[in-house]
Amino acid sequence: MSETLVEVSGVSKTVYGREILAPVSFALSTGEGVVLTGPNGSGKTTLLKILAGRDLATEGTIEVHDSLKHRAGIATVLGDPPYFEDLTVLEHLRFVCVSWGESPDTSEPERILAALKISRIQDSFPLELSSGERQLVSLAIGFIRPSELMILDEPEQRLDIERRALVAELLLDKKRNGGAVVMATHDPQFVEALADSHVALGITG
Numbered sequence: 786m787s788e789t790l791v792e793v794s795g796v797s798k799t800v801y802g803r804e805i806l807a808p809v810s811f812a813l814s815t816g817e818g819v820v821l822t823g824p825n826g827s828g829k830t831t832l833l834k835i836l837a838g839r840d841l842a843t844e845g846t847i848e849v850h851d852s853l854k855h856r857a858g859i860a861t862v863l864g865d866p867p868y869f870e871d872l873t874v875l876e877h878l879r880f881v882c883v884s885w886g887e888s889p890d891t892s893e894p895e896r897i898l899a900a901l902k903i904s905r906i907q908d909s910f911p912l913e914l915s916s917g918e919r920q921l922v923s924l925a926i927g928f929i930r931p932s933e934l935m936i937l938d939e940p941e942q943r944l945d946i947e948r949r950a951l952v953a954e955l956l957l958d959k960k961r962n963g964g965a966v967v968m969a970t971h972d973p974q975f976v977e978a979l980a981d982s983h984v985a986l987g988i989t990g
């Protein structure tokens with residue numbers, strides 16, 4: 786049975802008198818995807834940061850299920866994560882796995898790299914990768930840790946068509962396994978594939 790994870794009610798943000806996020810409301814349950822769309826500057830990233838606890842709303846409330854109250858339940862892919870200069874892609878993924886309690890011998894890093902078809906870069910350093918490859922590594926880092934809710938900002942950025950389909954498939958898997966997804970995107974295929982609810986933001990100010 787699905788449970789409500791997040792309830793967003795009338796959340797908005799105003800900075801220096803300018804409304805950068807118009808009031809928005811939606812609810813999200815386990816196994817569901819909410820997809821945010823809207824023109825550049827309509828507040829998608831702002832809303833995702835508020836949901837992730839990285840920014841504050843000016844008005845409105847967000848109720849979250851107890852399982853999300855300690856942040857451990859929430860994985861975010863909001864731009865590049867910080868990278869260690871001297872750790873390879875595989876070492877980053879192992880580091881994240883072990884930090885979340887996996888055995889150091891886990892084969893999860895290899896599995897996620899294969900799922901995204903980037904096994905060949907496992908021994909490269911993230912800061913030396915192409916921008917699309919680095920986007921795939923930041924997605925891999927988001928997918929590899931346990932989470933009940935994934936928050937993603939334009940996961941399609943800089944990805945080729947084949948990789949977009951692989952990412953969509955991993956997100957669908959996440960939902961099939963009871964996880965929830967909130968994502969901003971400009972890609973209609975992601976909306977089609979993943980949205981149980983579609984929230985279209987607009988510019989008012």
Ligand SMILES: Nc1ncnc2c1ncn2[C@@H]1O[C@H](COP(=O)(O)OP(=O)(O)OP(=O)(O)O)[C@@H](O)[C@H]1O
Pocket residue numbers: 800805823824825826827828829830831832
């Ligand atoms: N800290 C801030 N201070 C002032 N203005 C901000 C701040 N953060 C964001 N903005 C402004 O808020 C508006 C919404 O930004 P946001 O990044 O949320 O849009 P977006 O919908 O994600 O856009 P895009 O599709 O281009 O990624 C923009 O006009 C931006 O300049």
